[in-house]
Amino acid sequence: MILLKDILYRVAIESVIGDTNVAIQNIDFDSRKISLNDVFVAIRGEANDGHEFIAKAEENGAIAIVCEELPAKQINGITYVLVENSKEALAMIANNFYQQPSGKLKLVGVTGTNGKTTISSLLHQLFTLAGYKVGLISTIKIVVGEEEFSTRLTTPDSLTINKYLKKMNDAGVEFCFMEVSSHGIAQHRTAGLEFKGGIFTNLSHDHLDYHKSFQEYRDVKKKFFDELPKSAFAITNSDDKNGAFMLQNTKATKKTYALKTNADYRVQIIENELSGLLLKINNNEVWSTLIGNFNAYNLGAIYAAADLLGLKELENLKYISQLKAVSGRFQYLISAKENITAIVDYAHTPDALQNVLETINAIRTKNEELITVVGCGGDRDATKRPIMGKVASDLSTKVIFTSDNPRTEDPDRIIEEVEAGVEAHNWSKIISITNRKQAIKSACAMANTKDIILIAGKGHETYQEVNGVRSDFDDIKIVQEMLEQFNK
Structure with a gap:
């Protein structure tokens, strides 16, 4: 009984x-999922305010309401807990409800x-190859x-995180690796979690629709390292100009990795080919089938974390x-007949696109x-669109601008904003085809x-995603199908 x-x-x-x-059965921030003796946490979101659904939660049998603002009328027999921040409260409540699961693994x-x-x-x-039971929370x-489960967010809500960490405890998982997004940090989704370590990769133009300024975006990332305990490690990319800043106030053990500067984990590229990378990491050579400078950085971070984890x-x-x-x-993938190479990559920021194209x-x-x-995706940071257009047209011999996930925006308008970044001498390289499948074809x-x-x-x-509707669309499957079609 809890x-x-x-x-x-x-x-x-x-x-x-x-x-x-009083004994409780469950907790949730969705009033529709509340049943007898549950706790409802009223969250203020971008689209909806959970405080407007307190009455619905009470009607569904909630035994307790956690909120930032008390309802005008309180019902006898229901406990009301007034908190400063419902999102942070939810994270702490979820952590307690699932018995502090993050502390029982690394x-x-x-x-x-x-x-x-x-x-x-x-x-x-x-770590799976090394024979351990491992968990992953990723995009x-x-x-x-x-066991695998689908997800829609880079960093899920705190209730989901703790629920799956508890499943990991029950399954005997020893290590868990988790993506921590700036949204997740800002919205307190990781509050109360006990981290064994943190890794900083790099910082470039992204999510300015949400954070409003690059400084705010940077400072939110830093908050994650500020909150790491003394018993944890903090690994940073010292080649990134924000790398040292991330670790300024952390209590964790500080470690660095780099390709260009001195670091605790120094990575050197010996060979960089379409078949892979030959690297030297702290004077040890290793071959990887991964490709490009950005993966050399990734492997440096991976080597460092694995070393610090024993x-x-x-x-x-x-x-x-x-x-x-x-x-x-x-x-x-490489087409058998024409030897055409097709590369699919998630690059959706100017920096990521530049890295891939330069590679x-x-x-x-x-x-x-x-x-x-x-x-470029709709309902997201629009300021990066012309930069993406410039990067693509500068570093490619031909470019097709197309639709990504327009969401509620007009895809043709998004493409026009991407085209705005193309310089005059590159106009002959580009065409625009709104239909993504037709563009790939x-x-x-x-x-x-x-x-x-690419x-x-x-x-x-x-x-x-178009106007709130998600339709099946897989870049890899489509390009594979198209290359086979043209190679017949």
């Missing part, structure tokens, strides 16, 4: 009306603009041992050499065309032997 008072441990409470010595959070999914997923791969999926050096290198590309992250240009012989298919039709097609922006996603 009592209300037990799940309120460490919650910043302003006042209580009613009895906290939880490592990965944050930064680019590389979060790759690093967390590859660490999951590496692509949630994994508990051998993996022996030779084991670490052995398993790094066995890692396979993450879905939608520089995932490529391809460093590897190709320049006798081939580099055809880029790219767009056109890229395949344009391609000749040994040409390279399809950027959606990566692992298997849907396209």
Whole structure:
């Protein structure tokens, strides 16, 4: 039996009306899911305010209401807990309800603009290869041992996080690797979690629709490291100008990785080819089938984290050499007949797109065309759109601007904003095709032997969102189908 008072441990409470010595069944922030003897937490969201649904939760049988603003009328027999911040309160309540699950395994959070999914997923791969039971909370999926669950958010809500961490405890999971987004930090989704370590990848232009300024975006990321305990480690990319800033106030053990500067974990690229990377990490050579400078950085972070988590050096290198590309992250296929290479990547920020294009240009012989298919998502930071257009047109031989996930925006208008960044001398390189499938088909039709097609922006996603409706759409499947069609 769980009592209300037990799940309120460490919650910043302003006042209580009613009895906290009552048994509860469940907790939720969706009034529709509330049933007899549940706790309803009223959350203020961007679209809806949970305080407007308190009456519905009471009607459905809630025994307690946690809120930032008390309803005008309180019902006898229901306990009302007034808090300063409902989102933070939910995180603490969820942590208590599921018996502090993060403290019963080694939880490592990965944050930064680019590389979060790759690093967390590859660490999951590496520790699985090493024979451990491992968990993963990422953009692509949630994994508990051998079970996989779908997810729609980079960092899920705090209730979902703690629920799956508890499943990991029950399954005997020893390590969990988790993407920590700026939204997740700002909305207190990770509050109350006990992290064994944190990794900072890099910081570039993204999410300014939400954070309003780059400084705010940067400071939110830093908050994650500020809150790490003394017993944790904090790994930063010292080549990134914000790397040292992230660790200024952390109590955790500070470690660095880099390609260009001195660091605790120094990575050098010896060979960089379409077949993979030959790296030297702290004077040890290792071959990886992953490609490009950005993956050299990712592998440096992975090596550092595995080392700090106790993996022996030779084991670490052995398993790094066995890692396979993450879905939608520089995932490529080569058509059998025409030897055309198609690369699908999640690059949806100017920095990520530039990294991918520069990687391809460093590897190709320049006798081939580099055809880029790219767009920008709707209802997101619009200031990056012309920058994406400039990067794509500067670094490709041909570009097709197309629709990404337009959501509630007009896709043609988004494309116009992307085109605005194209300089006059690059106009002859570009065409615009709103229909994404048709754009991919056109890229395949344009391609000749040994040409390279990059399809950027959606990566692992298997849907396209238009006006709130998600339809099946998988870049990898479509380009594979189109290349087979043209190669017949």
